[in-house]
């Protein structure tokens with residue numbers, strides 16, 4: 311809260327004074343140029359964070375060599391000017407910037423060269439096929455498969471992995487590349503280097519991944535040797551920079567299993583932290599280690615681990631050193647950040663995904679305004695990167711396009727009427743109100759939030775309601791009037807200058823025999839509690855709603871079969887959550903009926919076709935729960951003479967997701 315918040319206290323970190331305790335931790339964005347230089351898109355993204363008041367920004371995964379992955383890279387002096395422009399831009403806001411210098415746990419140069427050969431090989435194969443040269447096509451495809459198999463070995467974490475086979479010369483060359491990168495950063499006016507203690511360094515520190523028998527393997531001193539040498543090399547190359555170290559922690563899950571591989575258990579991490587301090591490191595970021603193949607381990611989706619689950623480890627490290635310690639991971643609210651700082655368990659808070667959802671957190675702390683809190687859904691950020699697209703956030707229509715997308719000043723005094731208080735209508739109300747328009751929202755039910763009031767019901771999903779709570783706090787403060795239990799009439803619409811229709815969608819029914827039977831219910835009715843089901847339920851539909859409804863029913867003690875035309879076992883779910891959902895399915899004994907098309911419902915069960923064999927299948931059950939998609943709601947604008955715009959599920963051909971609701975709500979309100 312306000313100017314007395316501990317989040318707003320400055321922090322001295324080595325040679326740097328940070329103006330507050332809010333840090334943007336390292337995050338790959340995919341915004342950079344192909345060669346890894348800072349693009350206009352990344353420049354504007356980071357500038358937006360600085361404008362919002364963040365004191366310290368770390369650029370994630372900055373490669374010191376020419377890797378094939380879409381991360382920033384600083385391997386050549388020719389790239390320095392783009393980093394200089396970034397530093398100069400952020401300094402205008404008194405924001406300090408660090409590069410997280412990293413090397414992957416595999417031989418990045420070799421892997422990079424191989425990956426760069428994959429694309430042309432496929433193109434050549436396709437060209438040969440088009441020219442009718444099938445022999446050439448087969449040769450190229452065989453070469454592609456061989457290369458892919460070789461890459462799998464090189465990227466693996468087994469005993470014969472690079473971590474274990476790298477020669478001292480190779481390790482020295484990588485260290486030199488990291489030092490050179492730091493030197494270039496200093497020349498560019500960058501303030502700090504964050505040494506990425508995960509990846510190659512963390513793998514060498516790890517008892518799990520490091521099986522070496524030389525001076526870099528075995529005892530603790532040997533395992534941390536390379537990391538300490540790297541710190542020394544970086545300090546020598548860039549003596550004036552602040553040096554931060556991301557110290558990866560292998561933690562324990564609730565069931566006692568280890569979480570993460572490429573790092574240290576807390577007992578060794580504490581000893582290592584002291585060594586880092588002695589080596590001249592100015593700040594330590596205590597963070598979860600990864601290398602499990604599931605990004606959800608370091609970037610957990612909602613409901614899978616407690617908030618700020620590594621804080622106790624951070625506190626133990628803080629007790630052992632006198633340099634500042636940063637904590638990161640599921641710190642969502644301003645209050646929890648403040649609480650951590652007051653408790654003395656850490657000195658600065660890494661708000662990662664939170665700053666994607668709302669880049670104005672520092673400013674809002676200062677002004678005591680509500681923050682749009684991250685949902686930890688991982689749909690826009692982590693999944694987007696997984697799919698090799700750009701970083702984005704489902705709640706923030708501006709992410710990655712800050713240069714061109716921003717809220718524009720209003721066009722004089724206007725009255726805007728919005729029909730529907732789902733997320734699309736609420737976002738439209740926010741944007742229209744920020745444009746200084748007078749906004750009234752009509753909602754025919756007794757609460758705002760629309761479909762999110764259903765989406766919050768399945769296991770682990772209650773956190774999604776933060777999206778609704780934000781508008782609940784913000785809109786009254788912006789002067790938006792919300793009329794619940796009130797449909798919007800033509801007279802009310804005509805009294806406004808513009809109307810935004812955001813009336814959402816409804817569960818689609820299937821035109822099959824028996825779909826209107828007493829034993830058939832919609833997933834929406836089940837989740838809302840309107841219809842109670844029990845016994846054996848067949849959930850029809852393999853999308854997000856089907857997957858989550860199946861999980862919900864298992865949690866309610868039902869026997870569940872999931873019937874879908876596709877062969878996806880957990881459709882629509884974030885990649886970071888799939889293993890959790892599949893484990894739930896296995897524990898609950900869910901039967902997967904994939905590649906199966908429903909044909910009819912009878913009083914005894916579901917008649918279907920196995921799409922692989924074309925055979926008929928009959929599944930006896932007590933209830934059939936339809937999760938077969940949504941259809942947009944109709945809304946009459948008869949007699950309305952003012953301009954009408956549409957947002958959210960009712961606006962496009964097909965209903966879509968929360969990201970679409972936010973984006974369409976934002977954009978229509980921004981163009982009135």
Ligand SMILES: Cc1cc2nc3c(=O)[nH]c(=O)nc-3n(C[C@H](O)[C@H](O)[C@H](O)COP(=O)(O)O)c2cc1C
Pocket residue numbers: 335336337338339370371410506508556597608609610638639640641660661662663664691692695701
């Ligand atoms: C899209 C995305 C990309 C990330 N990239 C990196 C990275 O390049 N290097 C790194 O050390 N951590 C990376 N992280 C992890 C974050 O730094 C942070 O530890 C994690 O998001 C947990 O913090 P949060 O709950 O505040 O988001 C990334 C996280 C996200 C969401």
Ligand code: SF4
Pocket residue numbers: 663664666667683684685686687688689690691692702703704705706
């Ligand atoms: S996409 Fe989801 S998890 Fe990622 S920043 Fe946005 S709200 Fe948070």
